[in-house]
Amino acid sequence: MTDILKSGAEPPKVKLVTEVWGPIKSLMAARRNILEIIPMAATKQPMVSGRTGSVRWHMVMDPKAIGRILKENLDNYPKSDVTKNILKPAIGDSMFVAEGAHWRWQRRAASPVFTHRNIANLAPIMTAAADVTCDRLKAGGVIDMYEEMVKTTFDVISNVTFSGSGTMDSDAVHHAIDRYIDQTARISLFDIIGVPTWVPRPSRMFQPNALKQMKRIADQSIENRKKHGAKPVPDLLDLLLEGEDPETKRQMNMAELRDNLLTFIVAGHETTALTLSWALYLCAFDPEVQDKLRKEAGSVLQGRVATAQDCDALPYTEQVIKEALRMYPPAAFVSRTAQAADELCGRQIRRKDTVMLPIYALHRHHDLWENPDQFDPERFADGHRPERYSYLPFGDGPRICIGAQFATIEAKIILATLISRFKFERLKGRDPRPVMVLTLRPEGGVPLKVTQI
Numbered sequence: 001m002t003d004i005l006k007s008g009a010e011p012p013k014v015k016l017v018t019e020v021w022g023p024i025k026s027l028m029a030a031r032r033n034i035l036e037i038i039p040m041a042a043t044k045q046p047m048v049s050g051r052t053g054s055v056r057w058h059m060v061m062d063p064k065a066i067g068r069i070l071k072e073n074l075d076n077y078p079k080s081d082v083t084k085n086i087l088k089p090a091i092g093d094s095m096f097v098a099e100g101a102h103w104r105w106q107r108r109a110a111s112p113v114f115t116h117r118n119i120a121n122l123a124p125i126m127t128a129a130a131d132v133t134c135d136r137l138k139a140g141g142v143i144d145m146y147e148e149m150v151k152t153t154f155d156v157i158s159n160v161t162f163s164g165s166g167t168m169d170s171d172a173v174h175h176a177i178d179r180y181i182d183q184t185a186r187i188s189l190f191d192i193i194g195v196p197t198w199v200p201r202p203s204r205m206f207q208p209n210a211l212k213q214m215k216r217i218a219d220q221s222i223e224n225r226k227k228h229g230a231k232p233v234p235d236l237l238d239l240l241l242e243g244e245d246p247e248t249k250r251q252m253n254m255a256e257l258r259d260n261l262l263t264f265i266v267a268g269h270e271t272t273a274l275t276l277s278w279a280l281y282l283c284a285f286d287p288e289v290q291d292k293l294r295k296e297a298g299s300v301l302q303g304r305v306a307t308a309q310d311c312d313a314l315p316y317t318e319q320v321i322k323e324a325l326r327m328y329p330p331a332a333f334v335s336r337t338a339q340a341a342d343e344l345c346g347r348q349i350r351r352k353d354t355v356m357l358p359i360y361a362l363h364r365h366h367d368l369w370e371n372p373d374q375f376d377p378e379r380f381a382d383g384h385r386p387e388r389y390s391y392l393p394f395g396d397g398p399r400i401c402i403g404a405q406f407a408t409i410e411a412k413i414i415l416a417t418l419i420s421r422f423k424f425e426r427l428k429g430r431d432p433r434p435v436m437v438l439t440l441r442p443e444g445g446v447p448l449k450v451t452q453i
C-alpha cells in the first residue's frame with residue numbers, strides 16, 4: 001500500500017526544447033520523442049518557424065491562422081507528404097489521405113455511416129465491451145490500463161467492422177497494426193526533420209508481411225459479407241457497402257472499401273484507447289475528480305453498464321474526457337505541405353514548406369489556456385466551448401475526424417462504467433511519460449492499482 005501516490009501538482013508533461021538545436025541533436029531527440037522537438041516557444045508564441053536540413057517548417061498556434069489552414073485555404077494545405085508516406089502503404093488512397101475530388105466523394109459516401117442513429121445502433125457493442133472489461137478487471141491488483149483499453153477498443157472496432165466474418169483473428173489484426181504503427185512511425189521522424197527521401201528507412205524492410213496480413217483479413221471479411229448479406233443491425237462494413245456519394249452516385253469498389261475500413265481501424269482504435277487510458281490516469285492523479293465522476297456515474301447507472309441512452313446524463317464524464325484530450329491529445333501533431341505561397345501571422349509561407357499544428361503545444365498555450373499544465377475538467381463545465389481552433393483533438397474544418405462522435409460515445413460508455421465499479425490509484429515512480437510515436441502514447445503503459453468497489 002505504501003507505493004500508492006496521493007495527487008501531485010501537475011500530471012507528467014513533455015520537456016520542450018528551450019535552446020536552438022542543430023540537425024543531429026534534433027534528430028536524436030525526435031527519434032526519442034517527436035514532441036521533444038517542439039520548442040517551448042510554441043506554448044507562448046503564435047507561430048515558430050525554422051529550417052532543418054532542406055526543409056522549411058512552421059509550427060502554427062494562432063487560432064486565426066489555423067482556421068486558414070484547416071478551412072479557408074484548405075486546398076493549399078493538403079496532408080503533408082510525410083503523412084502520406086507513412087499511411088499510404090497501409091490504407092491506400094482512402095479518405096484519410098486522399099485529396100480534392102477523390103477525398104470529397106469518399107467523405108460524402110461515408111458520412112451517413114456515422115449519423116447519430118447509426119452510432120446509437122452500434123453502441124450495444126460498446127456496452128458489451130465495457131462489461132467484458134469489468135470481468136477482466138475483477139481480480140484487481142496492479143493492471144496496465146493502457147493495455148486493457150487497447151483490448152477494449154479493439155473489441156469494439158473489430159466488432160463494428162469485420163464481426164461475424166468467421167475469419168477474423170483479432171489478435172492477428174491487432175498485432176499487424178501494432179507492428180505497422182511501431183515501424184512506420186519511425187519513418188516520420190526522419191522525414192519531418194528533413195532527412196532526404198533517398199536515405200534508407202530501416203523499418204521499411206519489415207513492413208510487407210504485417211501489411212499483407214491486415215489486407216488479407218479485410219478482403220476475406222468483405223467477400224464473406226457480400227456473400228452472406230448484411231447483419232440484422234448494420235455495422236460499419238454494411239453501412240459502407242450501402243454508401244453512395246449523393247452527387248456522383250459513385251460507390252466504393254472492393255479495394256476502396258477495404259482501405260477505408262482499415263482506416264477506421266487504424267484511426268479509431270488506438271486513439272480511443274489512449275483517450276481512455278489518459279483519462280483513467282488523470283482520475284487516479286486527482287482522486288477528487290474520480291470521486292465526483294463516480295458519483296455521477298453511480299447515480300445514473302445504478303449498477304448497470306452504461307449505454308448510449310445514458311450519455312446525455314453524464315456531463316461530468318464528458319468534461320473529464322475533454323480535459324484528457326486537451327492534455328494528452330492522441331493525434332498530438334498534424335502536418336500539411338503548402339502548395340503555393342501564402343501568408344500566416346504576417347509571415348511568408350513558400351510552396352513546399354511544412355506547416356505543422358503541434359496540437360499538444362496548442363492545448364497548453366499560455367495565451368489560450370489558464371494554468372495550461374494543470375488538470376482541470378471545470379474548464380469544460382456548463383458546456384463551455386473554448387475559442388474556435390484553439391482546441392483540436394479531432395482537427396477541424398472539412399477534414400475534421402469523421403469518427404469524433406463515435407469515439408466520444410464509446411469513451412463515455414466505457415469510462416462511466418469502469419469508474420462506477422472500480423477505484424483507480426497511482427503508483428509511486430510509475431507515472432507514464434507522454435511519448436509521441438504516431439500517436440501520443442504513455443511510455444511504460446498506465447499501471448494503476450485497481451480495486452473493485
Ligand code: HEM
Binds near residue numbers: 393
Ligand atoms: C479519440 C479518438 C480519436 C481521435 C483523437 C481522432 C483524431 C483525429 C484527427 C485529429 C483527425 C484529423 C487529422 C488531420 O486533420 O490531419 C482525424 C481524422 C480522421 N479520423 Fe479520427 N480520431 C479518433 C477516432 C476516430 C474513429 C473512432 C474513427 C473511425 C471509426 C476515426 C476516423 C477518422 C478518419 C476516417 C479521419 C479522416 C477524415 C478526413 O480526412 O475526411 N477517428 N481523427
